[in-house]
Amino acid sequence: MHPRYARIADELRAAILGGELPVGAPLPSETVLAARHGVARGTIRQAVAVLTAEGLVGSRQGARRIVLGRERSQNFAVLHSFAEWARAAGHEVTGQVIDQRRRAADAAEAARLGLAVGDPVLRVLRLRRLDGVAVLLERTVYAGWLAPAVERLPADCDSVTRALYESRGLVFAYGEHLIDAVAAGTEDARLLGVRRGGPLLRQRRVTTTREGRPAEWSDDRYRAGSVTFAIRNAAGALAVHPQD
Amino acid sequence: MHPRYARIADELRAAILGGELPVGAPLPSETVLAARHGVARGTIRQAVAVLTAEGLVGSRQGARRIVLGRERSQNFAVLHSFAEWARAAGHEVTGQVIDQRRRAADAAEAARLGLAVGDPVLRVLRLRRLDGVAVLLERTVYAGWLAPAVERLPADCDSVTRALYESRGLVFAYGEHLIDAVAAGTEDARLLGVRRGGPLLRQRRVTTTREGRPAEWSDDRYRAGSVTFAIRNAAGALAVHPQD
DNA sequence: GCACAGAACTTGTTCAAACAAGCTAGGGAC
């Protein structure tokens, strides 16, 4: 059972997405909403805070809240899991491990993962296809304590994130992402089927468990034109999701 | 005078950034913080909510809050203003208008800016340099009502955002951003000094006033290797800032 | 020594009330 404020937020979100509250329209005032739902104003404020964080409504002290947009950003899970995003967007996603081996962490890897140089890590090279087309090349380094769980996964595992959640209860809760453009190297060009030196969108990321323990470090390269990151920001709140 | 919860948040943030609360350490409990500052627990909860949104601390019901990181993300202003970010990061930034002309909005521009096809808009082509090196080519379309204010700006204006704020009190409060990689076109290559077909990081964005009125639509292309977008997310909250 | 059951603690949710700060529409003065 979701808490009360979450259900009120769901209801308001549905009204916005369904067009009952069109873009530009004012939301009912907090007092009205509180009376209508039979709750205290504080509970309404928690509900609208959720919508504000999603970028759906804006607010200024003294004036009524306004509906800003109708697109809900998928928020954050997508930055951790290509497969989760693709499935939600209605695409068929497949994965294939090309190379996988254990080795000792070098200085850069150790720094990113909070390990000592020489600690064991697992390096995986994985190619992802979207509706049959190769679009993403992942070079991932997993911390040693994760290696056994990752090695047990099948080579064509679709969603590593989901598999690790189901087998180990592991949740990737925090992350840092660096996004830039790079020229395709020889291996990139061959596997993704693009010209060497052509544009690739690169996302480097560190993902961390709920406890703040670094779990994986990855260099992901997307074929240009296949994926776009969409960021929506609304005075203090942001949301990010890849797009077609 | 900032509200009480904001000052408490500032104090906690300083403790984290200063190393008194190292990464991995637990925050004092809400009850302790409330007693220490002489406020109600609700006020403390607002303060730590700020830090959670910044990705500095994480929390799970029942367990003490944990310090997750020491880097504060500059949050959102930077996505609107290249100049503001560069100055904050200690770089010298210059700008130069290469072309500027009024014209009628085409279908794509009208849709992005919420105008009718044929409505007047102002198109500006601007080259930005960071420490003397050309790194960013901006193709910006301003809604007609903004054109007079923009045309009054000097051709070498550093920060358009700041100038519009100072001259018109205009604040860019919301935005949508699409980030991907593209190959450099002929004009891109010439002005940015890169090879044609080489990688560029593209940021397309719509910026909106506080009232939800679209103000500008821009296609910004960064020379590869010059700028990286950094995104940090923490279970529901995100922050974005460009990096070197 | 180890496992299990609680006790104590911590964060999450909700309520009711009060005042502060900012916006808007309507009424009065000109």
Next chain:
DNA sequence: GTCCCTAGCTTGTTTGAACAAGTTCTGTGC
């Protein structure tokens, strides 16, 4: 008709209280 100012509404901040839900640690029993 136009301008300004205020009354009333709306969001922002804060208090204090209570219970729910989850975690951690202690101590007992085996």
